[in-house]
Amino acid sequence: MKRAFPIFAVPTALLLGYAFYEAMWVAPMERTMGDVQRIFYYHVPSAWTAFLLFFVNLVASVTYLVRRNPKADAVALVSAEVGVVFCTIVLVTGPIWARPVWGIWWTWDIRLTTTLVLWLIYVSYLVLRRFSDSSQTPKLAAVLAIFGALDVPLVYFSIWFFRTQHPQPVIGGGGSIDPRMLHVLLINWLAFSCFAVMLCWARYRLERLHREVEEAESMESLHESTR
Amino acid sequence: MNPVHYLYAAYIATWVIHGVYIGSLERRYSRLRQQMKDLRK
Amino acid sequence: MSSLRSVTWATIAKDIRLEWRSKDALNSMLFFSLLVVVIFSFSFDPTAEESREIAGGLIWVAFLFAAVVALNQTWARELRNQVLDAYRVSPAPATALFLAKALGNLILVSLLEALMAPLFMIFYNLRALGPAWQLIPVALLGTWALVVNGTFFAAMSLRTRSREIMLPLLLFPISIPAVQSMVEATRIILAGDGNARFWIILLLTYDVVFTTACLALFETVLQAE
Numbered sequence: 001m002k003r004a005f006p007i008f009a010v011p012t013a014l015l016l017g018y019a020f021y022e023a024m025w026v027a028p029m030e031r032t033m034g035d036v037q038r039i040f041y042y043h044v045p046s047a048w049t050a051f052l053l054f055f056v057n058l059v060a061s062v063t064y065l066v067r068r069n070p071k072a073d074a075v076a077l078v079s080a081e082v083g084v085v086f087c088t089i090v091l092v093t094g095p096i097w098a099r100p101v102w103g104i105w106w107t108w109d110i111r112l113t114t115t116l117v118l119w120l121i122y123v124s125y126l127v128l129r130r131f132s133d134s135s136q137t138p139k140l141a142a143v144l145a146i147f148g149a150l151d152v153p154l155v156y157f158s159i160w161f162f163r164t165q166h167p168q169p170v171i172g173g174g175g176s177i178d179p180r181m182l183h184v185l186l187i188n189w190l191a192f193s194c195f196a197v198m199l200c201w202a203r204y205r206l207e208r209l210h211r212e213v214e215e216a217e218s219m220e221s222l223h224e225s226t227r
Numbered sequence: 228m229n230p231v232h233y234l235y236a237a238y239i240a241t242w243v244i245h246g247v248y249i250g251s252l253e254r255r256y257s258r259l260r261q262q263m264k265d266l267r268k
Numbered sequence: 269m270s271s272l273r274s275v276t277w278a279t280i281a282k283d284i285r286l287e288w289r290s291k292d293a294l295n296s297m298l299f300f301s302l303l304v305v306v307i308f309s310f311s312f313d314p315t316a317e318e319s320r321e322i323a324g325g326l327i328w329v330a331f332l333f334a335a336v337v338a339l340n341q342t343w344a345r346e347l348r349n350q351v352l353d354a355y356r357v358s359p360a361p362a363t364a365l366f367l368a369k370a371l372g373n374l375i376l377v378s379l380l381e382a383l384m385a386p387l388f389m390i391f392y393n394l395r396a397l398g399p400a401w402q403l404i405p406v407a408l409l410g411t412w413a414l415v416v417n418g419t420f421f422a423a424m425s426l427r428t429r430s431r432e433i434m435l436p437l438l439l440f441p442i443s444i445p446a447v448q449s450m451v452e453a454t455r456i457i458l459a460g461d462g463n464a465r466f467w468i469i470l471l472l473t474y475d476v477v478f479t480t481a482c483l484a485l486f487e488t489v490l491q492a493e
Contacts, residue, residue: 100230120441134427136492154445
């Protein structure tokens with residue numbers, strides 16, 4: 001298992017490099033925005049990856065509540081943490097893109113705002129896991145994940161209606177996309193997905209080691225007390 | 228500020244964030260390995 | 269079903285009786301709410317035109333802070349006297365306990381709001397240009413939205429470090445669509461600018477979804493302590 005990681009890490013790094021090259025030089029220049037638009041190739045794949053990871057967290061959380069399988073809990077923790085990393089990138093690159101193009105740092109754009117609320121919910125999820133020192137933390141965290149999932153459609157609707165009452169700029173535009181740009185976008189998504197898998201893998205190994213150390217420590221204190 | 232600088236800022240920010248995360252994983256990993264070694268003694 | 273109702277009612281009655289006997293907690297919460305209104309009034313001193321636009325936001329943020337103070341003490345008495353262990357082994361349904369606590373909090377927070385709202389009206393010279401009666405369902409549904417999740421997260425926070433900060437930390441992100449609905453509905457009613465129907469229905473939906481979730485999952489949380 002230890003050998004396998006570098007074997008997959010190297011092609012992932014190469015893929016990321018290739019995707020970067022495509023985004024910077026191969027993709028055609030956007031007519032109205034110019035080169036700044038290339039942020040799109042990092043912003044959008046990060047968003048898709050974050051949402052996918054949060055979905056994995058939801059499935060793992062429900063699985064844990066139903067089956068009480070500790071591996072499911074580990075998967076939930078890992079996907080939440082890596083998901084927050086990618087979500088942070090979406091929230092940082094979004095305003096950096098918006099500022100030169102639309103002249104504003106922030107707008108209540110429906111996708112950006114939903115991303116912000118998801119980020120808040122999952123950061124609170126990670127804080128709960130860190131601050132809760134009972135053996136029942138996995139259960140509580142799983143419950144919170146379900147509440148978060150129930151919240152997201154409500155967030156989406158409330159912002160959607162808010163925008164019909166208070167028109168605001170749309171970041172990232174809708175509409176059709178040039179097929180050459182779509183090609184570059186998909187390559188970057190593939191590269192970042194592989195990268196996300198590697199990050200989750202590394203984090204999962206870390207979590208397994210962490211649990212082993214915890215178990216060893218409690219064994220140790222058990223032996224101490226019975227001496 | 229030249230718009231292209233925003234492009235660089237976004238790409239650099241992305242990799243800084245990933246780098247910080249990977250760094251924290253490394254740090255936690257070495258700390259745990261040390262703890263395991265101490266326990267085995 | 270009658271056992272659910274009788275246990276719920278018995279618990280609420282007990283809580284109200286205990287709270288009434290030593291009004292310390294209640295009095296300090298009332299005074300805190302008053303302070304919040306005064307501080308906000310000093311900080312934001314708009315004209316009559318402006319105040320109708322922003323009052324909705326100000327009032328509900330003030331209510332939110334008052335509610336957090338009230339919610340933080342939800343389980344304090346139970347925790348002090350190890351009552352939760354007794355509940356866990358009793359045949360009483362966990363949902364009854366949760367409903368009792370949530371309804372008790374609803375009464376408490378509504379009391380605080382009943383004190384704060386007239387003060388806001390006075391300090392900001394507020395007058396509703398739209399149908400003022402609609403403010404009642406907005407207040408009721410909005411308060412329940414905060415209280416039902418707040419009571420639930422207060423229970424989840426019991427075994428965490430920094431319990432008092434954990435509650436708002438968990439509550440605020442999840443409450444965002446509810447708070448937005450309350451604020452927008454209040455703004456529309458005060459300014460007489462359009463129809464608040466969509467926001468009231470969204471609040472109702474939020475309440476139904478999360479009341480169901482809380483009732484379904486409270487047993488899990490109770491057993492988890």
